[in-house]
Amino acid sequence: MxxxxxxxxxxxxxxxxxxxxxxxxxxxxxxxxxxxxxxxxxxxxxxxxxxxxxxxxxxxxxxxxxxxxxxxxxxxxxxxxxxxxxxxxxxxxxxxxxxxxxxxxxxxxxxxxxxxxxxxxxxxxxxLEDCFGIGVDGTRLLLGVHNQSGTLHEITKVMNKYDINIISDIGFEADSNYLRRILIKIEPTPYLDKVKSDLEKRGVRILEIE
Known part of the structure; x- marks a missing residue:
């Protein structure tokens, strides 16, 4: 299409x-x-x-x-x-x-x-600019995740908990430690530290934040 x-x-x-x-x-x-x-x-x-x-x-x-x-x-x-x-x-x-x-x-x-x-x-x-949310104010998080059912659902549950909009999300190839990497861009939030903590409790590794 x-x-x-x-x-x-x-x-x-x-x-x-x-x-x-x-x-x-x-x-x-x-x-x-x-x-x-x-x-x-x-x-x-x-x-x-x-x-x-x-x-x-x-x-x-x-x-x-x-x-x-x-x-x-x-x-x-x-x-x-x-x-x-x-x-x-x-x-x-x-x-x-x-x-x-x-x-x-x-x-x-x-x-x-x-x-x-x-x-x-x-x-x-x-x-590609739309896919990466270029020009939209926000925070990028590069996440390392295991390739298992429900991973994206767990990530969105954390965002919903703090009423955070996901601007974009893109999956990448694996690195040496995790089976998959996901780059998400979220709207600005005062709850970033809580988001990081909640994601890590769900087995999601925070690789980079910018």
Whole structure:
């Protein structure tokens, strides 16, 4: 569901076609476009073309080649075909976007073999900011917990006891001592010391507070 809700559809994008010349592509990229998706005539996804990849291609050519001649070359020589990772429109999840967006400027989205749009980096960054409660005043507690049923319930019981709102909560991988770590952000409270004491009585280890 996240993929569909966050998709920028292809009819709202500037798209390049693999048969375009470098000159044509640069005209399409004029302005704020530094990287754009490249598709075939049948709608299949090819890769990403960037101004940087164009420059790298030009720099690799013989010094005798004129700019006018290079402009006529096909962008197929410049496309980052290694940028062929994507998420599936029907089966993809938010976390599938993360390993892609750290390497590329956007996440391509496909429905079967057809390119249907992208998920922008700014949207992924905004979603992560919401997950961590960035910009919301509060206190972060990194908790070490055992991987057993009812752990989250015990934590929320403590918060409810002192009428504390949980702004965000995220689970992390295990460390050497505990099977799971949970980062929660709670609203400011004068009962922080009591919260710490109650959590520890329930077997929750307070790893960090900030």
């Amino acid at each position: 996240f993929i569909r809700n966050c998709l920028t559809p292809k009819n709202e994008l500037t798209l390049l076609h693999s048969t375009m010349s470098i000159k044509h592509a640069l005209e399409e990229m004029r302005g704020s476009h530094y990287s754009l998706p490249v598709i075939e005539a049948d709608g299949s996804y090819v890769g990403i073309l960037s101004k940087r990849s164009i420059l790298e291609y030009m720099e690799s050519q013989d010094e005798s080649a004129t700019l006018a001649t290079l402009y006529k070359d096909s962008i197929s020589n410049c496309i980052d075909v290694g940028a062929n990772e994507y998420v599936d429109l029907r089966e993809g999840h938010f976390e599938d976007c993360l390993p892609i967006i750290v390497r590329y400027p956007f996440v391509p989205v496909l429905d079967g073999e057809e390119f249907v749009g992208i998920i922008k980096r700014s949207l992924i960054e905004g979603t």
